[in-house]
Amino acid sequence: MLCLQAPTNAGWIEAASRNMIALLCDHAHCERKAAMNGMFLLMQYPQRDALVREMITLVEEETAHFKMIVGELHGRGISLRPDRGNFYAKQLAAHVRKQDPERLLDALLVDCLIEARSCERFTILAGCEAIPEDLRGIYQALMSSEEGHYLMYVELAKRYFSPDTVEARLEELSHIEADIVRSLTNQPTMHG
Numbered sequence: 001m002l003c004l005q006a007p008t009n010a011g012w013i014e015a016a017s018r019n020m021i022a023l024l025c026d027h028a029h030c031e032r033k034a035a036m037n038g039m040f041l042l043m044q045y046p047q048r049d050a051l052v053r054e055m056i057t058l059v060e061e062e063t064a065h066f067k068m069i070v071g072e073l074h075g076r077g078i079s080l081r082p083d084r085g086n087f088y089a090k091q092l093a094a095h096v097r098k099q100d101p102e103r104l105l106d107a108l109l110v111d112c113l114i115e116a117r118s119c120e121r122f123t124i125l126a127g128c129e130a131i132p133e134d135l136r137g138i139y140q141a142l143m144s145s146e147e148g149h150y151l152m153y154v155e156l157a158k159r160y161f162s163p164d165t166v167e168a169r170l171e172e173l174s175h176i177e178a179d180i181v182r183s184l185t186n187q188p189t190m191h192g
Helices: 012-018 020-044 049-075 087-093 102-126 133-160 163-183
Strands: none
Touching: 012 020, 012 102, 020 049, 020 102, 020 133, 049 133, 087 102, 087 163, 102 133, 102 163, 133 163
């Protein structure tokens, strides 16, 4: 289950599958925010060459995913709706320490957890027969990308910090993430 300490709440897939338009809109915003986050890391840590290289690739991929999901909406005659925010991501980001180098470590590991949760959710969506087959195919295809992003964030963390430090902090943040997931109310959002 990647680095996740708790599975998605059982009622989430029912809420998501009943309101695919809300889910798609939220998913598009998640992809946009993932690209923006990559740009933020580039701006914050331009001297970290490996991070810069990885973030350039990530920004390109996440932007392509954003374009794809917006295209799916437009193909259904739906415009992208305003971003309603992401309670899950905000709660997780609140645990990022404020000073470097800890801030970099925590940012990489929070991003890792978000990508891992997205991968798990895409797996659930890809296997749900209540979801249109074309969308199940998209989620199936996105699973490996999210898993790759998850691994990339862990590898970057281990490049800049000792493996023991990374594993210990990831364990702490994974437990925090699990508590957040258990508190979610099964909204038709990617992390609801």
